[in-house]
Amino acid sequence: MKKVSIKDVAHEAGVSVTTVSHILNHNEKRFSKETITKVLNAKETLGYFPNKNAQQLRGSKIKLIGVLLPSLTNPFFSTIMQSMDQNKPDDVDLFFLTTTGKELESNIKQLVERGMDGLIIGRLIENPEALDTYLKKRNVPYVVLDQSEDHGFTDIIRTDEEAGGQLAAEHLIRLGHRSLAIIAPHQMMANMKDRVQGFITYCRAHHLSEPLFMQTELSKAGGASIVPAILESNATAVFAINDEMAIGIMRGLADRGLSVPADLSVVGYDDIDFASYMIPSLTTVAQPMEDIGALALTLIMKKIQSPDSNPEKVELPNKLVIRETTRQVN
Template sequence: MTDENPSPRAANIFDVARLAGVSHQTVSRVINDLPNVRPATRARVEKAIAQLRYSPSPAARALVTRRTRTIGLVTPGISDFGPTSIALNFNFAARAARYHVESVSVPPDDPKGTRGMVESLLRQRVDAIVLVVVDQEVLESVRGLEVGIPVVAAASAPRPSPLIVSMDQYRGARAAVRHLAELGHTRIVHAAGPGTAPDASERVRGWRDELTEHRLDPSELHRGDWSPASGYRIGMELDIERGAAVFAGNDQMAIGLLSALRERGLSVPGDVSVVGFDDIPEAGYLYPPLTTVRQDFAALGELMMQKVLVAVEQPDTVTEDTPLPTHLIVRGSTGAAAG
């Protein structure tokens, strides 16, 4: 049995060109809002598009611009709040700019695998590469990439770079430590993230510099891996007394610390004050609510996309952005030093 009323074929770019009496290259210029199209010609093409109900495909857009409006996103293969929030908000910003995102993940135990992930994206003819960096080796490999398209990285670095967007981890850490020092704490321990993580390095640097400014001891550094379990381990191992404070490398580690201190019979903030970093959604609902440093991941995702757009569409423009600010959020886990 045959279908007497088959669905009409969807119009393509060549149908639009024939109806408007122009070349398909001209149609592509109109679709991509490029210059050098006469107003009367543009109006004729737009009328044909409307009449045929034509929806341009990525391939059609690329005919003139040689662009696919696709961005390759390389993310770390972990589920930590910061990196996943950055990737999520970058996807939102890319979608708003009418770009498609192809994502790949680098296994956490293979940071050097970044180059292979980038090569796989290049085979898909992406317009740019964006990386969310949580390991120093990845950052170094980014600096050495020569791929012929823009490469933008979300990563902490001591010096601004045209290729890097970041949050101001350094000043955020200093604000956290300053808050504790102003509460009278003279012993401020740092439960830091991994030594290979650029974010952790910048937070350690801020912790040390702020302690030095207050003439306090900057030697009490303990390393974790961003997880609540590592924060718990540090909290159980610390030789800590009433009146001390702990600056945790992130909120997840702070959660583990709170649990360990409670098990040890220490009150927060009565005996020990605790500050985290990130301001995860649960931070305000912990017991006690967690004082922390807030990062605006939505703003970072938008900044990454802005840098991509400038690099792709205005390649001769040179930009260099300062890190986005962080904000100290004071809640119930910090108080005046006991004793």
């Protein structure tokens, strides 16, 4: 399906292309209110946006892909960005943008107005049906990463998060731990909920007491701040929902003269670059971040070429990387 052009707007409104161009560029003085209303209504009905980049690069075959992420500093997302940049074809330019949940809708509209040929969305979409309608109306294909639920609207890339949570629980239980705690953020994304569910399911299947569930800020500082509550709980091991929180927990314990894994075993999630360089190095559930970035690019290029193709759901495997932050207990 081709993008809506200014000629389509002119035809819908029953006016000339010149008239549409003047009105959309706010040169409206010589036109009646009725004509202005017709043009603006036609623009909205057809979902037309002036392609500012196309105007500047007329004749260029460069594809513009907008990538929306929660953070550019979190090593998980920066690794995905690096993978995208390394794997992008010569005829593709990437536009990276961080966004909060509240700003996601406005930031998507901003990228559409800039003339993006496709979007990769790596943040939780709170109103997926409305977003899907908005983007399809404007013929902008998109691919979703793992923070959102799969609603069947478009391609989605996830890892097997529930299995990842089970890997963490299995490892700690095999080491003899029975008093377990899960450290999670206040706002749980869909993928994080699956990690937690996998951990709890494995504990139940092995007839263990329900692991304690503690919430804090999704950051290293959040991990450090939850340490007093962990110590009060008498847990012998914790499963942190991501590596940054796990690193914060290790720092918080060190500040109190305690050590990992002698005083507490810690398992993280993601396997960011820092995990293997920590002292002690972090045991964690590794996600294939480089594969996620490369695959996201492949899928969005396929959607641009074949926008009416059936949605694909890709689920990649995780693996447990055992390092130095867990130990056997009696």
